[in-house]
Amino acid sequence: MSSIDAEALYRAVLEQIRAAYGDALCGQDGAALAGIYSGGAWLAERLAKDLNVPTFGVVNVALHRDDYAKKGLHTQASPTSLPFEVDNRRIVLVDDVLYTGRTVRAALNELYDYGRPASVELAVLADRGGRELPVAARFVGGTIDVPAHSTLVLTRDGERFAFHTEPRAD
Numbered sequence: 001m002s003s004i005d006a007e008a009l010y011r012a013v014l015e016q017i018r019a020a021y022g023d024a025l026c027g028q029d030g031a032a033l034a035g036i037y038s039g040g041a042w043l044a045e046r047l048a049k050d051l052n053v054p055t056f057g058v059v060n061v062a063l064h065r066d067d068y069a070k071k072g073l074h075t076q077a078s079p080t081s082l083p084f085e086v087d088n089r090r091i092v093l094v095d096d097v098l099y100t101g102r103t104v105r106a107a108l109n110e111l112y113d114y115g116r117p118a119s120v121e122l123a124v125l126a127d128r129g130g131r132e133l134p135v136a137a138r139f140v141g142g143t144i145d146v147p148a149h150s151t152l153v154l155t156r157d158g159e160r161f162a163f164h165t166e167p168r169a170d
Contacts, residue, residue: 082114
């Protein structure tokens, strides 16, 4: 598999969100960024900085995952933190990789525990296909072909992102 340029994918997502929202991500009544722990939270943090958004939320999906009984809680996972009102807010939900759609479903359940958003739009760095649920992202850095037996893993070094693949641990 050829190298995946996570920085190029990030710039594509950033420009798509900037084009769609302009300055509407700022302020009390604007749309809010919420990243799914952990890769999505890293992305939301950098997007907030690059879009001059004063704050962003982090969504922990652990308690809503359909494999919770098997995986349990991740020991380093921080709890959900949404420093904005969820009710009637437009939310851009951010994740690193969209695959089956199950993590997004869990994130939506977690968001709705905090209120009822006016809308939720999904932004992802990489869409690798393979959906099990009817989930699509509005903002996509790129479509990445990854073998089914592999996992696409986002890492960061300072503010720079990189992708690599690992064998899937089932």
